[in-house]
Amino acid sequence: MSEALRVGIAGLGTVGASVARVLADKAAELTRQCGRPIVVSGVSARERARDRGVDLSAAQWFDDPVELAGWDGIDVFVELIGGDEGAALDCVKTALEAGRHVVTANKALLAKHGLALADIAEQKGVLLNYEAAVAGGIPVIKTMREAMAGNTVSRVFGILNGTCNYILTRMEAEGISFEECLADAQRLGYAEADPTFDIEGHDTAHKLAILTSLAFGSRIAADDIYMEGISNITQADIRAAAELGYRIKLLGVAQRTESGIEQRVHPTMVPTASVIAQVHGVTNAVAVETDILGELLLSGPGAGGNATASAVVGDVADIAKSRPGFQHGPVFGRPVKELSPYKRAQMRSHEGGYFIRLTVHDRTGVFAAIARRMADNDISLESIVQHANGASSEVQKTVILVTHETTEAAVRKAVDGITSDGHLLDKPQVIRIERAA
Amino acid sequence: MSEALRVGIAGLGTVGASVARVLADKAAELTRQCGRPIVVSGVSARERARDRGVDLSAAQWFDDPVELAGWDGIDVFVELIGGDEGAALDCVKTALEAGRHVVTANKALLAKHGLALADIAEQKGVLLNYEAAVAGGIPVIKTMREAMAGNTVSRVFGILNGTCNYILTRMEAEGISFEECLADAQRLGYAEADPTFDIEGHDTAHKLAILTSLAFGSRIAADDIYMEGISNITQADIRAAAELGYRIKLLGVAQRTESGIEQRVHPTMVPTASVIAQVHGVTNAVAVETDILGELLLSGPGAGGNATASAVVGDVADIAKSRPGFQHGPVFGRPVKELSPYKRAQMRSHEGGYFIRLTVHDRTGVFAAIARRMADNDISLESIVQHANGASSEVQKTVILVTHETTEAAVRKAVDGITSDGHLLDKPQVIRIERAA
Known part of the structure; x- marks a missing residue:
């Protein structure tokens, strides 16, 4: 049996408490799967006294999560504080710089500082795992x-x-x-x-x-x-x-x-x-x-204490299965320095089908005007539905258009044109259609 | 840059050729992701001359896949021969015993010899990866x-x-x-x-x-x-x-x-x-x-050359990311010696809903007899549908029963009873219902 993997958990809210409970309740099975025990050696949270359904008395308590992150009594730092600045950022940075593996569920932090943090992790040769940050318990990060x-x-x-x-x-x-x-x-x-x-x-x-x-x-x-x-x-x-x-x-x-x-x-x-x-x-x-x-x-x-904890525990187990000297794949699939710059496609170039719902005066010529604006912008229609609008059907009706593939620019121009024609009784509704199998 | 990972592929059918093509076409990206190149250094197949859409001239050719499996010019042996005995089994055994990692898509081989092979892999400290063996491109093995x-x-x-x-x-x-x-x-x-x-x-x-x-x-x-x-x-x-x-x-x-x-x-x-x-x-x-x-x-x-190849390449890439000395998790989740014996639940104890379709004489008392057999076996019904059977509706009709949760034993007894009552004009059809979200 190898030495235990020592885990520090910062943040003992719903997810943090659930992680601690799973690591305790499933200790024997996790040891079998990982080839060594996983123990919670340190914890940090705002409130010390609260009952979290798990005995954490064997773990050292830290009032300051940054101190826990830098403590040499842990191999893995689990960040469940939340927020894209402040304590969460300070902790994760401190842990990575101290050569600890980090597991986090913090999407806001990664969205804002992910590259800088990955860079530290890659330099220090430690893992930064974040399965729980996207889609809760679904293993989409591991998959991709x-x-x-x-x-x-x-x-x-x-x-x-x-x-x-x-x-x-x-x-x-x-x-x-x-x-x-x-x-x-x-x-x-x-x-x-x-x-x-x-x-x-x-x-x-x-x-x-x-x-x-x-x-x-x-x-x-x-x-x-x-x-x-x-x-x-x-x-x-x-x-x-x-x-x-x-x-x-x-x-x-x-x-x-x-x-x-x-x-x-x-x-x-x-x-x-x-x-x-x-x-x-x-x-x-x-x-x-x-x-x-x-x-x-x-x-x-995609959420909930247990489902999120499942992803966190999976990340910790992956670290437990690895051994010192092991170099895992890069944090975002490629090494940070080899990630290409993001080139944004303009939204007006987006191509797809569109659903357009219009509330119009029920009078002659309105539909012809709408159809003309569509044709002028080379938008061909897959379906058209007209409804009388309940009690007020004498004066208004609803026109629903579903377009074949066209561009966002064409749809915006057509809808602007219809609006300027003065037939609309309400804000036009435009919803994009997505192919899906 | 670390040393290249050397791969030997045995079996160059649809999947094998696709694996070789992906490793060649995506060589640069795989190197970025894995931190080292993956090269096909040896191949074995029945037919040497066939055009497989990929240049394999740099790889050493082996007429005998077992020889490739034992060759010290490879780090990973990819078995895509198929079959649960013979060459596939000999190859995989040889490769594992020689301390090579193995990747296979062969479910029949694993279903029959998986434990014995996993045992060798665990003793030798090498990986036996088999993502492609279940549900093709779906990463269910990695997930579980x-x-x-x-x-x-x-x-x-x-x-x-x-x-x-x-x-x-x-x-x-x-x-x-x-x-x-x-x-x-x-x-x-x-x-x-x-x-x-x-x-x-x-x-x-x-x-x-x-x-x-x-x-x-x-x-x-x-x-x-x-x-x-x-x-x-x-x-x-x-x-x-x-x-x-x-x-x-x-x-x-x-x-x-x-x-x-x-x-x-x-x-x-x-x-x-x-x-x-x-x-x-x-x-x-x-x-x-x-x-x-x-x-x-x-x-x-779940099948097809490319989707299966995707799973094989993912398995190979996982090996490329690991480094000598790294010990991965066990082949079947737990070490072979810690897997519990399989205890089979008897099918007659199965609990669930049942769909029962009966073709019966259209005469008085038949339905009452069916209902009686259900009640006698404590089966309560969620729905009952009766159909006249087209042209022959004068003499026969279809009775469809959907049961609430009951046991297989009760359903079998009830259906046997109905059969023995002599009202059936055709074999009874029984289909289990499964809860699914």
Whole structure:
């Protein structure tokens, strides 16, 4: 039996406590799998007294997580503090510089400082593992970083935020409004008191930035992401989507195009019969398309203490299986210095199908004017649906257009033209359609 | 830059040639990812002259694959010969005993000799990687062996045979018979001239045996698998399934129960709205349920030269990233000597819902007799559908029963009873229902 792997955990919230419990409860099995014991030798958290369902009395307590990170009583530092600056950043830097392996679930930190941290890890010859940072328990980092070696990725996309997927799923299943679903999600603990970070797409964007780097061997560019949230999705959109054979999901999509790499987060129509359309509630999913493997889809719990802890424990176990002197693959698939600069594809060059929902005056000539604007911008239509609008059907109606593949620029120009024609009674709704198997 | 990793490939059929091409085409990127070049230094195949779309002139040619396996000009031996005895077994044994890492796609070999081979690998401190042996390009081995460390698995199930899924998908989509679909699959190269191995479930069983060992830390028991193929699935079953909200898939299922571990391969009703029900054509999928992570599902190409090559290359790249002295995790998750004996759960103890389709005389009292047999065996019914049978509706009709959770023993007894009552005009059809998210 080799020496035990000594782990320091900073942050004992839901995930941290769950990691400590799993390492304790599954100690015997983990020892069998890793060939040596994994022990928690140090911990740090804000509150010392709280009952976390696990006996941590054998671990040394640190009030200051940075002190734990630099302590020579650990081999691995597990960062579960959160936040993209401050204590989390200081800890991880300190641990890496002290030659400790690091495991983190912190997507915000990686999206912002991932390259600088990876650089330190690679110089020090230690591992920086972050499976839990993207899509919770789904092993997408391991899959892209290890299993897909040799594959050239053309597109990666996914449902990366459980809060948004929970809201969209309930809106569809129960016919209730975005606002009502959000309030419920907050009550159930699926959404924060300030939900902006989730529902406007920031959380998805952080995760997407990491996936993009792994997919394309490019430098992380978390600020270069086109972003639209789900707060303006209405029942009218969801019903129209269903009628046309689509379901609305908030996707993060990164795609290689002729003009660069697209990184976009927006509500998306996916075919109802596709696998990703069946991913409901707080479940996450990631699809990767490559030249050799083809299309792979992974779905599973994207959040929650246990699912996230599973990914953290997997990362720690990988370190336990390795031995001093072992050099693992690079943090973001390629060594940091060999990551290519990120070249952003302009959103207006995006090519795809579009769903356009217009609320218009119900009078002669309106539809002809809309059709003219589409034709003027070389947009051909796959389907057209017109609805009378309930009680007010005398004066307004809804026109839904689904386009064949066209460009974002053409759609924006056409919709601007329709708006300037003065026929619209409400803000036009435009939702991108994504191919999905 | 470290020294190159030298690879010997035995078997240059579709997969072998694809592996050689990927290693050549992606040499620069693989070097970046692995920190050293991967070169094919030796090859062996039946036919030397064939054009395989890749220049192998720099590699040494071996007429005898066993000689290649023992050659000291390789660090890794890639076995793509196939078969569970003969050359494949001799090669892999020779390579491991000579201290070479081995990568294989050979599920039959592993199902039969996996433990003996793993034992040699562990003694010699070399890797035996076999991602391509189960579900082609889907990284299920890596996920279960590495990412799920610390998880206790309760059930693993999947669509593990592309041929069967292709046939079932087309039967449903086009309303054609099993025989017609099979003939088409053979013409398109998705099924062998002798399709027994695929359609009767043997191929699925080999893969399931490997997954069971990884899931439960038990010794491989490929001969202890309950097996039913898809050749008796009819349009009547497929239509009835659809009507009741199910789709029929050939699943391999391994499940921990109170009396042991169930390993079963059979046509299965899965809810139409589940993710696995959307897995169409030759695509494979594997779902794993655990105590910590929850339910994870992976879907992707389960066969084909490139998808399989992707898994082989991933395995080789993992070896390239490791360095001498590195000790990886055990071949089947735990060291061979610590795998527990396989304890088979009896099929008659299986608990679940059942679909039962009966063709009966259309006369008074028949249905009452059927209902009585169900009640006598404590089987409660979730739904009952009766159909007149087309032109012959005067004399026969179809009765479809869907049971609530019951036992295999109860269902068999009830169906035997109904059969002995003399009301049946055709063999009763019984299909198990599987929970799936």
